[in-house]
Amino acid sequence: MESFMHLHLGIDASGLPADLDCHHLVVNDWQNITANNNVCIISIPTVFDPAMAPPGKHVVHAYFAANEPYEAWAGMDRRSPEYKRLKQERAEPLYKALERVIPDIRQRAELTLIASPLTHERFLRRHRGTYGPGISASTPSHGGWPGPTTPVPGLYVCGDSTMPGIGVPAAAASGMMCANTLAPVWSHLSMMDKLVPAR
Ligand SMILES: Cc1cc2nc3c(=O)[nH]c(=O)nc-3n(C[C@H](O)[C@H](O)[C@H](O)COP(=O)(O)OP(=O)(O)OC[C@H]3O[C@@H](n4cnc5c(N)ncnc54)[C@H](O)[C@@H]3O)c2cc1C
Numbered sequence: 001m002e003s004f005m006h007l008h009l010g011i012d013a014s015g016l017p018a019d020l021d022c023h024h025l026v027v028n029d030w031q032n033i034t035a036n037n038n039v040c041i042i043s044i045p046t047v048f049d050p051a052m053a054p055p056g057k058h059v060v061h062a063y064f065a066a067n068e069p070y071e072a073w074a075g076m077d078r079r080s081p082e083y084k085r086l087k088q089e090r091a092e093p094l095y096k097a098l099e100r101v102i103p104d105i106r107q108r109a110e111l112t113l114i115a116s117p118l119t120h121e122r123f124l125r126r127h128r129g130t131y132g133p134g135i136s137a138s139t140p141s142h143g144g145w146p147g148p149t150t151p152v153p154g155l156y157v158c159g160d161s162t163m164p165g166i167g168v169p170a171a172a173a174s175g176m177m178c179a180n181t182l183a184p185v186w187s188h189l190s191m192m193d194k195l196v197p198a199r
Pocket of ligand 1: 131159160166167
């Protein structure tokens, strides 16, 4: 799996259609779906919650999912002019995709934040800026996904590096599994028996 490019913008919303949608998927080539810079995912969450931005502004997020090669970025100094130049260059296809939704997006941008695979790696603590751990559920010989218990007594884990894996619902489920390991349903029932004695 490759890494990500993101573009976060704060834009002037004046004159935009009142029925602007929040979610957009821009596909450049339907025959070559996994190609680099091909599928751009766009969201404008202030369509649903204007309080996320000052009055008259929108928040815009656009990204290419897991198809930005990490190699081009590996070992770069994040403060170097080369890094800033590469970020600008690699964000260009994101701007182009956004222009299909809001044609004058560049003129509207008042705040611009470009995130590279190094940003992803650093702030999300993801190996090589990927989506997350590449553990196959179908190859138990590799050990599969870790559960909530660890070899350290009293240390429990949850989150998307544990069973059942990546995604918000899965990460939430791992928290439930961990809670259930700490306090299984049988201990709930015996507690209820104590609180509400059988008649
Ligand atoms: C670009 C992208 C798009 C996604 N889209 C979707 C989607 O549409 N639907 C979906 O279901 N899932 C999606 N996911 C996956 C989903 O976001 C994750 O699987 C989920 O958020 C993982 O939750 P978590 O609680 O395990 O970890 P995280 O949400 O990563 O939370 C871990 C937290 O720990 C903090 N942290 C890390 N190290 C330390 C430290 N040493 N000390 C203190 N704090 C620390 C981090 O800053 C972070 O806040 C997406 C992921 C990405 C990257």
